[in-house]
Amino acid sequence: MTFHYTRLANGLEILGESMPQSRSVAVGFFVQTGARNERPEEAGVSHFLEHMVFKGSERRTAWDVNRDFDAIGAHYNACTGEETTLYYAAVLPEYLFAALDILTDILRPSLRPEDFDTEKQVILEEIRMYEDQPAWSAYDEAVALFFGDHPLGHRILGTVESITALTRQQMLDYYRRRYLAGNIVVAVAGRLDWEATAAWLAEHCQHWPAGATPRRVTPVVSRPARKSVHRPQVNQEHMFLLTPAPPVESELRYAAEVLATILGDDTGSRLYWALIDTGRADSADMSYHEYQGAGAFFTYLCCEPADAAANLEITLETFRTAVRQGITEEEIRQAQSKLASRLVRGNERPQGRMRSLGYTWIYQHEYRSVDEELGRLRAVKREHLSQLLEQYNLLEPTIVALGPLAELAGTVFPAS
Template sequence: MQSEMTTLKNGLRIITSSRPQTETVSLGIWVKTGAAYEKQEVNGISHFLEHMAFKGTNKRNALQISEEIEDVGGQSNAYTSREFTAFYCKMLKGDTELAVDVLTDILQNSTFPEDELVKEREVVVQEIKQTIDTPDDIVFDYFQETAFPDQAIGRSILGSKENVRSFTREKLNNYIATNYAAENIIVCAVGNIEHNAFVNMVESRMGGFRSKTNFTPDRQHYEGGFFMESRDIEQVHVALGFKGFRYCSENYYPSILFSTLFGGGMSSRLFQEIREKRGLVYTVYSFTASHTEDGLFGIYAGTGAKDLKNLLPVVVDEIRKVCNDKVTEKELVRAKTQLKASMLMSLESSSATAEVLARQMLIFDRIIPIDEMVERIEKVTLDDIQNTARTIFSSKPTYTLLGAIKDHIEYDDLQKILKC
């Protein structure tokens, strides 16, 4: 993952990783802003802006934006997360400058036509309704909000229907002026690209972009708690969580390895005990969600209403086991191999590599070499895993239930039995 970086006078950072043997280039613009950078009254505006970015600029209408990329066989898309927004393309190598021109145009010159605003508000409202109607999606919004109550990091990425219907051109432009600046933007390209040529393409278009933002995001602080919503559906969706670790924590890699062996695959402890041995679920897994200042460790399961009361004691028993007894060397070796393989396989994709490079620079302010990542994984010991597990499970739990709930363990009782 060799790369080069140039910082423009305004603070914009441009990264390339050359793969001269390929015929394509994956490139994008990553901005360090998202739901965690929104005030409550405009929650959802980062995502709405992502939708509106492709709806027209000073020199291209919505159709022209799509046609210019697709006429040369390219692909374009965008996404919004809690801490990042990205606009990206994959093109044949000869069309790189076209992609740069389109992406920088929509980032700087979107006009947000009123007719498109009206249509897209309702499109996003339908997206919100679809998410609400999808239990194994919305349960994670409830989970995040319960873990981080009354905080931007805990709010939905999509926002509320009321907020979305209130978004105007003025609000979008104000948000861009406040949250989009060169210091928190990375432009990255991976593929058949020459670094200096790419820098020239970007600098000629974004060299004059404003340097700094004047927005300070809310602090992030895990709290935990309980949320339950009854619905007349077949399953109960359970999300059980604890305080995790931020990206820069020394426990970052131990927590990912622990999640892998605890509930990260078919050979994991949770899958084997809860699905294979007891048949209590179809889906069960653990996960980590790191943020800039804090993080989450979570366990998700979908079970029948009659099995809910049996599910939690088994999960708690598995938690106690890892707190009281070290995992085996075999489990740790397998988890390390899985994590390294997953990381290295993903980096075969130019799009995934561009994502990694951009996010690393926005999070760590540097590119982390593959050898260093592998070394940090290899250095994790059995003691590290046990200490990490104990730290995670000693925190106040986040307990979220959604579905046909007939009988469940009360939150206070869960706290008592979870004590390692």
């Protein structure tokens, strides 16, 4: 595999990785903006705008966009997060330029008033749909409680109130502020002609507005907190525990991935054996979320209300044991094998490799091959896990419980 890079005069960065053995190609436009970059009065605009992009441009209606993607057999979509909005397509190599034509066109959206009004109702229904899902509601409550007034506490979908009040002019202002060429990275991976691809993008994107709007990174100040959300109509109790973790820039992020796998992977982890294998809970997992300048461990439990307090205590005891007794070499090797397998399998496909290229470049500002990532993962030792556990406190989590229990009994903040 060969890595390629070029930067246009307007600041647009273009990455490519040739994968001659592949029989497809994937392209993604990574816009460095998300819920974290929204002002309070425009909450949810990043995700709403993502929808509006597919409503078309001056050249295409929404029907045209769907027809043109379908005509080339594209797998296409978009996703909005706290810090990035990604638009992508995976196609056969002969259709790469057709896919690029669609994507570059719709990324200059017309934002027609009638489309705006129609799609606003779609977004409102989506918000209500997620509000009907207890796990998502608990997640939103936990994020808001953990991050507080920090921009990472913003809800990606916004709220019914913020979306209802949002105007087309506010969206247009946000688009003009955030969708500048210097805020966008294009990543292409698979079977491709790099010179022709770079030349095509240079020709068709050179007139995109230049400039960038760097993100203002402020520290997260989280404090242990506890909240019960009474939902008597819900059958099970849903609990989230959030604790601080390394930011995406930290080399400890690899140790954090290993720790989350050891403690809360969906198979063979400490929480799995303590809560899932024993039949005490339907779900018990831990994941590591990394952001620019911040990070968090998310632990999720779902169980019968009668077991909630005891399961919470088992989870906290699992954390205490990890802190006091450490992690074994065998657990580290097993977690590294799992993560290495997922890394390799995910990057063997052009779409997975495209995502890795783009996100690594945005956050690390460098190219890392699969072998380099594997090397960093396999370099994690017990001392790195010890350093991680010393530096980031697992023992005083922010806890949100949502379900039929009005209050969650039991010891919540054990002494370390």
